[in-house]
Amino acid sequence: MNKPLWLLLLLVGCGSEQKTSEGPPEFRVPVVVEAVAREALVDQLELIATLNAREKVIVMSEIDGMVREIGFAEGTHVTESQMLFRLDxxxxxxxxxxxxxxxxxxxxxxxxxxxxxxxxxxxxxxxxxxxxxxxxxxxxxxxxxxxxxxTEIKAPFAGNVGARLVSPGQFVTRGTAMTEIVDADSLLLECHVPERYLTVLQIGAPVSFHTVSFPERLFNASVTFVSPIIDPVNRTVMVKAGVANRDGALKPGMLGNVNLELARYPNALTIGEAALTFSRQGTAVMVVDEQDQVTSRSVEVGLRIRGRAQILNGLAEGDVVVVEGHQKLYPGAKITRVE
Missing domain, CATH: 1.10.287.470 (Helix hairpin bin)
Known part of the structure; x- marks a missing residue:
């Protein structure tokens, strides 16, 4: 065997021994992590409510007579004391x-x-x-x-007038309904709140809500009335909240998805709700240390709002927890952080 070939075989053999001595690579579980942080949380009660006009009246005739004149167009705004109907x-x-x-x-x-x-x-x-x-x-x-x-029937207050219910030349008697007026500039949001929340209901408490017509728009109101009577059938109390309807977008009769503020936590310790795991031993999270090794840690959870969980005990600000991929983890496992 010539010398160059002998040296080549020797080098190949040495390389094979070095490769087999390294062993298999360390297995790490790919996961998504998140640092424990502080943020403001608001505890809210979600309810269905109805918008009603604060002022609403059916305009009626006070005397018998024939309708001679109608002084408004249906669906328009009328001023206080504006003539609506004139009788003979x-x-x-x-x-x-x-x-x-x-x-x-x-x-x-x-x-x-x-x-x-x-x-x-x-x-x-x-x-x-x-x-x-x-x-x-x-x-x-x-x-x-x-x-x-x-004989001159006038608007009792400024508002939007509805459909007319009589026609010129029609004879009406005392008490005949002729039209309806609503004050749509100021509305009341009415809902029924379970009695267990009665202690947190306060006059002036903020209320926010959405409507089907404007699902992306958040409207604000404030509590103006809490009924002193509890409904004995469904154990609820009627609550009204005043709504300023300056642009006229809201209409009486609309349904609202209400968020009634119960409590506010301006500096809550929070994590993503997906980080929580549940077992017979209670609620826990997988905490990642500086060596990317995980341990299971029990936690006490408070509010859970829109994908966020308030941590009362078990974690500190800055702790890193697993929010995706913890199903394949076990205490002591190594992880690879992925975005």
Whole structure:
């Protein structure tokens, strides 16, 4: 064998011995980790609520009469005291003229009777009759004047007017519903809260909510009323929260998904909820040390909100825990951190 070939075989043999002496590579479990941090958490109760107008009224006629004029367009905004309907007033004006004449006559008789009574020309009973007729005439005049005013039906407050329920030329009677007005600038969010939360319900407490029509928009309100009565059937208490509806986006009758604030924790110790593991021994997490080795540690959990878990005991700020991949881990296992 020539010398170059002999040297080549020797080098190959030495390389094989060195490779077999290294042994198998160390196995590490790929996981996603997260550091324990502090953040603000708000404990909220989720409820379904209904939006109602703070002020709502059905406009009715106070007298009998025929509709002569309608002073609004359906669905528009009206101002306070704006004329909505005008009824025919011809008969009432005639009654008013008659009532004024009867009052003048009754007043003359009353004044004459008072002189006659002083002169003892008539007795007290006759004078009392004249006085009663005078007062009755005054009352009939007052009523005729009120009826004339009632021929013009006005908005009791500013708001949005609904559909008209009568038409021009239609005869209406006292108490006929003619339209509806709601004050949509100021709404009330009404919901029923389980009685166990009664102690945390306070006037002025903040409330946030979404609606089906605006799922991405967060609206704010504040508690204005907590009923003193608990419903005996479902054990809930009615709560109302005032909502400023300045842009008119919200409508009475809408449903709202409400978040009622129960407590606020401005400096809570938190981890991702996915880091928690559960067993008969309780709740635990896999903690990673500086050598990327894991140990199981029991923890006490408080709030669990939107994927975050509040840690009351067992961890410190800055501890590193496994949030993905801990299913394949065991105490003492080595990990590889992945993004």
């Amino acid at each position: 007033d011809s008969k009432i004006k005639a009654d008013l003229v008659e009532a004024e004449a009867n009052l003048k006559l009754a007043q003359l008789k009353y004044e004459r009777g008072r002189k006659l009574l002083r002169d003892q020309t008539i007795n007290q009973q006759d004078f009392d009759q004249l006085e009663a007729e005078f007062k009755a005439s005054q009352a009939r005049l007052d009523r005729a004047q009120e009826d004339l005013l009632d």
